[in-house]
Amino acid sequence: MECVFGLVGKDFALVVADSSAVHSILVHKSNEDKVMVLDSHKLMGASGEAGDRAQFTEFIQKNVSLYQFRNGIPLTTAATANFTRGELATALRKSPYMVNIVLAGYDKETGPSLYFIDYIATLHKLDKAAFGYGAFFSLAMMDRHYRSDMSVEEAVDLVDKCILEIRSRLVVAPPNFVIKIVDKDGARTHAWRETVKETPMSTA
Template sequence: MSGSAADCQYWERLLAKECRLYKLRNKQRISVSAASKLLCNMMLGYRGMGLSMGSMIVGWDNKGPGLYYVDDNATRLSGRMFSTGCGSSYAYGVMDSGYREDMTVEEAYELGRRGITHATHRDAYSGGVVNLYHMQEDGWIKVCK
């Protein structure tokens, strides 16, 4: 997530609560697409009110892996690679120049680390807590903090 810490924390917790409620009501986990749509719909009601939040919704459901970008303007995009925040243009530069379809897992980790390093080094407002996760069908693993 990127943006105001308070906004990010609030909306992340609210989305998590709604996803848990969905699971209780429907006896199955919400899809990645539906979770991102839920956050997007929440943002719609607050568009133009000064929120500061950009988020990547990542997961694995019965349709396979899913990656979505949702922001405070209720923009919702599906894709294979996203970066969010004020340092994202630097990260995109690294990712665009180094990404290959046939990368090994270790090469992908290294590319992610380099993208984050360039974003936080080149942009004075980037940084804070940075976590790198690998999402897989059976769950996620924390690669580094």
Template sequence: MALECLIGIKFDDFVLIATDMSHIQSIMVQKSDDDKIHKLSSHLVMAVAGEAGDTTQFAEYIAKNIQLYKMRNGYELHPSSAVHFTRHTLSTHLRSREPYFVNLLMGGYNPAINKSELYYMDYLAASVPVNYYAFGYGGMFTLSIMDQDYHSNMTREAGYELLKKCIGEVKRRFIINLPKFRVRIISKEGISDMPTIIAEGEAA
């Protein structure tokens, strides 16, 4: 659903993923504490937006299969390999009678080569590695900010401030109220939560 907002930014040593926490159905907000960031492995997350039932079912299916791979082989899939598996699953269902209508960001860190990775994938299973991306109408207001202010060598604090700037712009410019954003960081230490961003700013 384009009313949702997913933001991902890749830096040299880590990836930041932020998602709004609102579960919107038609004209109603049904939840204000929704978690749209799903942990797939110790160094990989997937932020999912789309049809309510599809997002949960698809995320759980991918997460369980990645965990099954680790149990069978004794090691985890690297982020790029997990992306290929996810894309294959999405494209296979696209050609069936039960397609998944989901758009997602996959962010992770590959400890084997000390590299952070971020991928965008749409419901047609088109996948692109990116330095930053924003899904939904919020992307119309935030991509230009990241074009201007993004640097791959930014610190965690600077990256977090860049996210706050983007979310503040969404608050000012977007007619839909998305007051809170959940933020997670993925680095060589693993996955951890950062403080929730409360959108600030008055409408223009």
């Protein structure tokens, strides 16, 4: 029941993901951060098989850092999206990564942007995107309420509407979500929306 979605506002982009690590009928943890900070101005939200998601997002993060180290300049968000798509396309013919990605970034020249990249290496630049079972409801809410000139407060309010809809409509809904933002000031965690707290393991 994974949910990852994002949107572009007036001068920022948001990526939101549930934080449940599940396998079959078991919930292993409810504070898994599925939105990776790639560099100072890029976010990558991912859904899919836990191993593929962790391995592939870390692979992209390290290669983005390597490019900046070698060349002295960071990849643009568009270049990062195309590199990610290329790696998924290459893997598709060998050992596919079962991972879907919402990539957000901020560039000085072009401002905020958001890219939809699925496991079969489809790439689209969009104003709003979503993956997982929650996409049915988050996309419906964003289609109705989204505006391209939204402020951060308006966008977060829309995110809260999406989360409420997901929690009320899905039979098994993720309890916790993380919201991250990227703008001219960089990529960072904006807030968590939690209904379940992790309990420490008993040592008795």
